[in-house]
Amino acid sequence: MKVDTFQSEADIPRRFGWIGPFLEGWSIFKQSLLGKIGLTLLIIFAVMALCSFIPPLINPMYNPMTGVDPEITHSTGPSWRHWLGTDFMGRDIFSQLLAGARVAFMVGVSAAVMSIFLGTSIGMTAGYMGSFVDTLLMRLADMIMVMPTLLVVLILSSVFGQLNIWTIVVIIALFRWPGVSRIIRGQTLSLKQRSFVEAAKVAGASHLGIIIRHIMPNVLPLAFLFMTFRVTSAIIIEAALAFLGFGDPGTVSWGMMLQWVWKTGHMFQAPYWLLPPGICISLITLSFYMLGRAMDEVLDPRLRKEDQGA
Amino acid sequence: MALLEVENLSIGYNTKGGYLKAVEGVSFALEEGQSLGFVGESGCGKTTIGMALMGLLPSNGSITQGRILFEGEDLLEISEKKMRQIRWGKIAMIFQAAMNALNPVQRVVDQIAEAIMTHSPAVGKRGAIEQVKDLFQIVGIPQERMRDYPHQYSGGMKQRAIIAMALACRPKLIIADEPTTALDVIVQDQILEETKNLQREFNIGMIFISHDISIVADVSHDIGIMYAGQLVEYGAREEVFESPVHPYTKALLxxxxxxxxxxxxxxxxxxETPNLIYPPDGCRFCDRCPGAKPGCGEESPVWVDVSPGHKTLCYHC
Amino acid sequence: MDNQPNPILQIEDIRKVYKTKGSVLGGPGTDVVALDRISLEIYKGEIFGLVGESGSGKTTVGRLIVSLEKANQGEIFLDDVEITGLKGRALKGFRRRVQMIFQDPYQSLNPQRSVYDTISEPLAVHAIGNPETRQELVEEAMKSVGLSPPGDFLHRYPHRLSGGQRQRVAIARAMVLRPQFVIADEPTSMLDASISAQIFNILLEMRENLSVTILFITHSLAAARYLCDRIAVIYRGNLMEIGPGEEIIRSPRHPYTQALIDAIPKFGHSGEIKRYGTLLGTEREGTNGLCCAFFPRCKVASETRCGEERPRLNECSPLHSVACHYAEEGFEL
Structure with missing residues (x-):
């Protein structure tokens, strides 16, 4: 049915043209309980990550990796001196937790950005070019998609020894793009049929121009949505690797903390040590997931529609 | 007693932008075997009226005032169970997106037979299929196409099947919302001709809803012109088309x-048509009206009788 | 227009076949002939109407002219230059001269780009002017389609425009390059009547003020009659009749055109209309691939002649051609 929407809001200056859609999206986002919880949790984690630099400045013994409390030789419970207790070497668990938040953001966001970048560009290329390029790229995507990421990283690290945290990030990115690229390709295929793309062609625009001006702005929101889900999976993979003992020994991640708990046999003796990183991993993945779900609602065109019926 | 009497019906939708007054103060009556056409542009509320008559308003829509008397009974007062019996049993509808109203994975004959059996379980499967055979004869689909799937039908045949389905329970009233919008002009002509014959033959009351004046003019006895949620002119077809009174009707023609x-x-x-969340004061057409006078923008117009049965919502006509 | 018509666009013997994929369970794909060796000429400065039902191939003609699709056979000339094989810079130069207005204004504007972005894109593509002069050109184009004052609309996004406003933006985009030839593919089929009339009048003004030639593709004979100097009727990929608009409406010669006119619901002046009654009640089988396209539904047709030989377009009076064996001798029903 033909619907004529007619609104008469004040005009927004050109350079801030995105503010209108953004405010509209924000008002939908605000209605979502999931989104609000997710965002609150994320802000807490972000504050934790930002604060991770403070403890070592107060006292070198609070350095998460190298700082050792000289008075302590074994794992102790929470005290005023160590809010969450210490690990087996006398390192402060609270400062490790803060450092872990920083690593989680780093790993999650950078792996997600890389895999989304790969997935989006490959998906757009495949969808726009079509024919054999499409077939080739999508078969490649299928091949990678069926490989279990965790297993491949395990094999790689047993071949090459301990992997650096950035290597792990790159590997996660390389293995997590196919899902995104499939979705972006589908979106591109449908956009290619829309007559604004044909209008651009008739106007003489080049393929690159069409991709940049017409395809990309319309797939980017979807790509951002998938980024939140990819962050979740990247954090989980990194934690699993670290817990299994294939993490970067030079960084303090929550997975690493869990591995220390387990390796030193404190699994059932030191809940103050086991629970915080475990809970943090669950909560941060949950919060990104909830954020994604809320963004899904923001991007859902059915919810954007102004009037029904009439 | 008229088959259908609608009095002062007002319907609104809760939308994100605010409360949208889709239909306001619409009254009309339909005698048995007569047809009534509503013409108006998109967003004028014509589809909403059809949905309200069927009791099928979307969840964010509500009827704020008025009565819908069908065979003397107020449809807004009766129970949902009773309404279900009336719907399809006595009032049937041919939807706007008729092409999509058929289930693609079920044979056409089975779909219609099912509709018959839901309303009168006594006939049984065999009896229902017999009835479908008769219906297909009536709407002009060849017998051998009965067991086809919807995708094997052309647009015109799908539309005929939909009409057969609407006729299945021998309704007293059929509401046709843009029944031929997606069809080519030759097929449209055939379908409209068919519909007129069926209506005469079975003495069915019909309400046609369309944005296309010419279609409504072709099939309706009475015409209601709608603008921005209000009926602005109402009368016999010849009266409205040959001597239109309301400026909007004239402009539309x-x-x-x-x-x-x-x-x-x-x-x-x-x-452009006004925003119905914040409808203008006074006459809703006055911004676009060539004959608008100073008072038009302030005072709501009232119904004026032009001749018996022909009335208009305008002060200055 | 002067008496000596001056063709700007010539289509010669164009054929377009779409291949459909076979089903998974065997069965080869079938070829659908969208256009069956069509030839026509469009004169400078006229509005030419191409009228047909859905599936008649009318949209394909437009898409072939702007090179959105390639014909299987035949040639298209713009100002005597063959355009079907153009590539690279020559193609880009051609793009500047021929533009298209699409059917659905809800699909033809990028939701992520403002009115200014949309209308200025062709200018940017062809590197015309600098940002300031571009804004002037855009505002000028907007005024010419009735989007004024331009400042009110320039920075709006499509979701804040009504259907009619969107189509105006689409027309402004097509016109901003000052093309010689514009294809309007059912530009009003998604719009309300009162808005359609606005669009029609904009197209008429365009022709008047910018001396552009317009190919108007439509399913509505009434709209074509209103806008067009000449009308061609197309049916299942075949041209049935070409002639001056008023003549096609008042004295159609082809049985299909007559059936179309019969089918249009009339109101108001119903007295003067006669019914031709050329449409066959039940379709008959087409004898073979050679029969007249309208043979299965034509009451006039004869098995021996129309069923065996496809009629060619023949001039029956100056400027008026009909593809029917019985057009010249006439037929009575």
């Missing part, structure tokens, strides 16, 4: 290209 008469410059209506 002179914005249609025709193949008859002189080829004169079309007079488009300037501007």
């Amino acid at each position: 002179s914005s249609y290209p025709t193949i008859t008469g002189d080829r004169s410059l079309l007079q488009p209506i300037p501007g």
Whole structure:
């Protein structure tokens, strides 16, 4: 049915043209309980990550990796001196937790950005070019998609020894793009049929121009949505690797903390040590997931529609 | 007693932008075997009226005032169970997106038979299929196409199947919402001709809803012109088309290209339809009306009788 | 227009076949002939109407002219230059001269780009002017389609425009390059009547003020009659009749055109209309691939002649051609 929407809001200056859609999206986002919880949790984690630099400045013994409390030789419970207790070497668990938040953001966001970048560009290329390029790229995507990421990283690290945290990030990115690229390709295929793309062609625009001006702005929101889900999976993979003992020994991640708990046999003796990183991993993945779900609602065109019926 | 009497019906939708007054103060009556056409542009509320008569308003829509008397019974007062029996049993509808109203994975004959059996379980499967055979005869689908799937039908045949389905329970009233919008002109002509014959034959009351004046003019006895949620002119077809009174009706008629008469410059209506969340005070057409007078924007117009049965919502006509 | 018509666009013997994929369970794909060796000429400065039902191939003609699709056979000339094989810079130069207005204004504007972005894109593509002059050109184009004052609309996004406003933006985009030839593919089929009339009048003004030639593709004979100097009727990929608009409406010669006119619901001046009654009640089988396209539904047709030989377009009076064996001798029903 033909619907004529007619609104008469004040005009927004050109350079801030995105503010209108953004405010509209924000008002939908605000209605979502999931989104609000997710965002609150994320802000807490972000504050934790930002604060991770403070403890070592107060006292070198609070350095998460190298700082050792000289008075302590074994794992102790929470005290005023160590809010969450210490690990087996006398390192402060609270400062490790803060450092872990920083690593989680780093790993999650950078792996997600890389895999989304790969997935989006490959998906757009495949969808726009079509024919054999499409077939080739999508078969490649299928091949990678069926490989279990965790297993491949395990094999790689047993071949090459301990992997650096950035290597792990790159590997996660390389293995997590196919899902995104499939979705972006589908979106591109449908956009290619829309007559604004044909209008651009008739106007003489080049393929690159069409991709940049017409395809990309319309797939980017979807790509951002998938980024939140990819962050979740990247954090989980990194934690699993670290817990299994294939993490970067030079960084303090929550997975690493869990591995220390387990390796030193404190699994059932030191809940103050086991629970915080475990809970943090669950909560941060949950919060990104909830954020994604809320963004899904923001991007859902059915919810954007102004009037029904009439 | 009229088959259907609608009195002062008002319907609104809760939308994100606010409360949208889709229909306001609409009254009309339909005698048995007669047909009534509603014409208006998109967003004028014509589809909403059809949905309200069927009791199928979307969840964010509500009827704020008025009565819908069908065979003397107020449809807004009766239980949902009773309404279900009336719906399809006595009031049937041909939807706007008729093409999509058929289930693609079920044979056409089975779909219609199922509709019959839901309303009168006594007939049984075999009896229902017999009835479908008769219906297909009536709407002009060849017998051998009965067991086809919907995708094997052309657009016109799908539309005929939909009409057969609407006729299945021998309704007293059929509401046809843009019944031929997606069809080519030759098929449209055939379908409209068919519909007129069926209506005469079975003495069915019909309400046609369309944005296309010419279709409504072709099939309806009475015409209601709608603008921005209000009925603005109502009367017999000949009266409304040959001596239109309301400025909107006149403007609408002179914005249609025709193949008859002189080829004169079309007079488009300037501007756009008003926002129904914040409808203008006074006459809703006054912004676009060539004959608007100073008072038009302040005072709500009232119904004026032009001649018996022909009335208009305008002060100055 | 002067008496000596001056063709700007010539289509010669164009054929377009779409291949459909076969089903998974065997069965080869079938070829659908969208256009069956069509030839026509469009004269400078006229509005030419191409009228047909859905599936008649009318949209394909437009898409072939702007090179959105390639024909299987035949040639298209713009100002005597063959255009079907153009590539690279020559193609880009051609793009500047021929533009298209699409059917659905809800699909033809990028929701992520403002009115200014949309209308200025062709200018940017062809590197015309600098940002300031571009804004002037855009505002000028907007005024010419009735989007004024331009400042009110320039920075709006499509979701804040009504259907009619969107189509105006689409027309402004097509016109901003000052093309010689514009294809309007059912530009009003998604719009309300009062808004359609506005669009029609904009197209008429365009022709008047910018001396552009327009190919108007439509399913509505009434709209074509209103806008067009000449009308061609197309049916299942075949041209049935070409002639001056008023003549096609008042004295159609082809049985299909007559059936179309019969089918249009009339109101108001119903007295003067006669019914031709050329449409066959039940379709008959087409004898073979050679029969007239309208043979299965034509009451006039004869098995021996129309069923065996496809009629060619023949001039029956100056400027008026009909593809029917019985057009010249006439037929009575």
